[in-house]
Amino acid sequence: MTAAAEPRPILRIERLNAHIAGQQVVEDVSFTVPAAGITALLGRNGVGKTSTIKAIIGLIDRTGAVELDGVRIEKESTYKIIRSGVGYVPEDREVFSKLTVAENLRLAERDDAPRRQLVEELFPDLVARSGQMAGTLSGGQQQMVSLARALLNTNKILLVDEPTKGLAPKIVAEVAETLAEAAKTVPILLVEQNLHVVRQLAEGAVVLSGGRVVHTGDALEFLDDAELTQRLLGVSADPLAEKSAGKGAAL
Amino acid sequence: MSTVVLLLFTGLGLGALYFLVAAGLSLIYGLMGVLNFAHGAFLTLGAFAGWEVARRTGSDDWGIFLLSLLVGAAAGAAFAAFTEFVLIRRLYQRHIEQLLITLGLSLAAVALFDGIWGTDPVFIQGPAWFKDTTEIFGARVPNDRFVCIIAAVLVLLAMVFFLKNTRYGMIIRAGVENRSMVTALGIDVRKAFTLVFTIGGAAAGLGGVLASHYFGYVSPMLGGSLLIFAFIVTVIGGLGSLTGAAIAAVAVAVLQQFANFYLGGTGDFVVVLALALVLLFRPSGLLGRTS
Ligand SMILES: Nc1ncnc2c1ncn2[C@@H]1O[C@H](COP(=O)(O)OP(=O)(O)OP(=O)(O)O)[C@@H](O)[C@H]1O
Ligand SMILES: [Mg+2]
Numbered sequence: 001m002t003a004a005a006e007p008r009p010i011l012r013i014e015r016l017n018a019h020i021a022g023q024q025v026v027e028d029v030s031f032t033v034p035a036a037g038i039t040a041l042l043g044r045n046g047v048g049k050t051s052t053i054k055a056i057i058g059l060i061d062r063t064g065a066v067e068l069d070g071v072r073i074e075k076e077s078t079y080k081i082i083r084s085g086v087g088y089v090p091e092d093r094e095v096f097s098k099l100t101v102a103e104n105l106r107l108a109e110r111d112d113a114p115r116r117q118l119v120e121e122l123f124p125d126l127v128a129r130s131g132q133m134a135g136t137l138s139g140g141q142q143q144m145v146s147l148a149r150a151l152l153n154t155n156k157i158l159l160v161d162e163p164t165k166g167l168a169p170k171i172v173a174e175v176a177e178t179l180a181e182a183a184k185t186v187p188i189l190l191v192e193q194n195l196h197v198v199r200q201l202a203e204g205a206v207v208l209s210g211g212r213v214v215h216t217g218d219a220l221e222f223l224d225d226a227e228l229t230q231r232l233l234g235v236s237a238d239p240l241a242e243k244s245a246g247k248g249a250a251l
Numbered sequence: 252m253s254t255v256v257l258l259l260f261t262g263l264g265l266g267a268l269y270f271l272v273a274a275g276l277s278l279i280y281g282l283m284g285v286l287n288f289a290h291g292a293f294l295t296l297g298a299f300a301g302w303e304v305a306r307r308t309g310s311d312d313w314g315i316f317l318l319s320l321l322v323g324a325a326a327g328a329a330f331a332a333f334t335e336f337v338l339i340r341r342l343y344q345r346h347i348e349q350l351l352i353t354l355g356l357s358l359a360a361v362a363l364f365d366g367i368w369g370t371d372p373v374f375i376q377g378p379a380w381f382k383d384t385t386e387i388f389g390a391r392v393p394n395d396r397f398v399c400i401i402a403a404v405l406v407l408l409a410m411v412f413f414l415k416n417t418r419y420g421m422i423i424r425a426g427v428e429n430r431s432m433v434t435a436l437g438i439d440v441r442k443a444f445t446l447v448f449t450i451g452g453a454a455a456g457l458g459g460v461l462a463s464h465y466f467g468y469v470s471p472m473l474g475g476s477l478l479i480f481a482f483i484v485t486v487i488g489g490l491g492s493l494t495g496a497a498i499a500a501v502a503v504a505v506l507q508q509f510a511n512f513y514l515g516g517t518g519d520f521v522v523v524l525a526l527a528l529v530l531l532f533r534p535s536g537l538l539g540r541t542s
Pocket of ligand 2: 049050051091161162
């Protein structure tokens with residue numbers, strides 16, 4: 001009866017397959033995301049991380065089983081999956097450039113009592129720019145909008161795809177801090193290339209290669225295994241080099 | 252001078268009709284990626300519905316005219332909503348099939364209208380004031396031009412207000428930009444599909460009633476002949492842009508009128524030339540997305 005002591009995972013993915021333009025981009029992917037903390041989804045460029053996230057919420061056609069909080073959702077359409085409690089922060093932000101910041105946020109509100117106050121506290125900059133077209137924001141500000149859209153609602157899980165991509169070190173630190181804060185109340189599946197951020201935030205790690213899961217386990221143990229990270233990510237995440245790089249960036 | 256003014260207002264009146272068709276076409280294409288060939292049929296049905304109102308009441312006063320506008324818009328809206336809900340929706344994301352079915356529907360609708368109202372044009376009477384003229388800088392401009400222009404401006408303002416100030420308007424604007432992200436925010440974008448079809452159909456139906464007064468008759472081919480120019484307007488204005496459609500509608504119609512008068516009836520040719528130039532040098536249209 002040890003299984004009963006393990007809390008049920010918030011997300012269970014079983015033999016997920018997905019194709020784009022006739023090419024298989026997700027192949028028999030199975031993993032679980034625990035009901036608390038941050039789980040990193042890692043892998044080199046083009047291994048299918050984004051495709052996996054999109055397949056989970058039905059943005060691309062898929063087969064297999066997806067279970068959110070014990071409920072099968074793989075047959076549902078995207079908007080219903082989102083409504084059942086998924087916050088999605090896409091790669092490249094995908095803010096609506098011709099809508100204002102305020103409109104971008106209002107569009108994302110699905111709860112009766114969206115957490116506007118929380119979002120205003122986390123991103124005071126967005127309050128000041130509420131009337132500005134989102135397309136004219138800086139990359140970092142757009143990422144704030146994208147994160148805010150997910151944090152406005154009460155979610156069972158957040159799917160966050162490369163939130164630090166292309167951002168200055170100071171903004172990377174801010175985004176990481178926001179995610180750490182969010183993770184106190186909602187589990188997160190995080191795609192992230194910046195291993196310093198992964199080390200700082202993630203508890204579990206799922207590693208993909210060629211559309212398949214090639215490693216799952218503890219995030220720190222994985223990052224500390226230089227040979228393994230070199231083989232699966234093509235970089236060695238030497239903890240000392242990581243830390244000094246992180247420090248250098250923070251200055 | 253008086254000829255220029257007359258041509259200008261005739262062009263503006265025609266541009267108003269183009270806009271009423273192109274507005275729906277542009278929004279539908281922008282949001283759903285559907286080239287809606289059935290849009291002309293919405294207009295024709297609206298025109299016949301408006302004509303029926305005039306005929307059955309046997310009256311040509313202003314109240315009946317306004318009622319015929321309302322009935323024409325409602326008929327166009329209902330036909331469009333039906334088209335989206337029953338035909339287009341089943342072919343979600345299959346653009347070729349969607350295009351074929353709207354093309355088929357446009358042909359079937361002409362045959363149906365032939366069957367009901369006959370192939371000959373039916374002539375229409377509006378308030379007597381329509382055929383009067385108003386003198387502007389020496390030109391005697393038929394009043395029905397002003398009615399078309401005012402109606403189109405009101406429709407444009409109403410649409411802009413709706414798009415800017417309502418939640419569904421916001422969903423439509425966002426969907427034109429990035430439809431899949433709208434669904435990824437938990438929004439059922441299909442409701443917006445039905446809505447743009449309904450709004451576009453209402454504008455086309457209204458345009459049908461106005462077109463019947465502008466040309467003086469209704470025929471089953473009325474919608475088809477306006478549709479071609481409305482497509483050109485939509486492309487020149489930039490697919491998905493309402494303001495672009497309004498600017499292009501006026502530009503195309505005025506250009507057409509002037510070329511017809513001064514360049515020996517080459518209006519249609521000049522319009523197609525303008526389309527070619529826009530496609531060559533500004534493929535996304537005047538105000539289209541530049542991606
Ligand atoms: N729209 C598309 N058309 C064709 N192929 C695609 C499309 N989108 C993704 N792919 C392919 O699918 C594979 C997986 O892409 P995906 O975006 O999921 O990778 P990723 O792990 O997120 O990469 P990155 O780290 O660069 O973001 C890649 O080989 C990519 O070229
Ligand atoms: Mg990716």
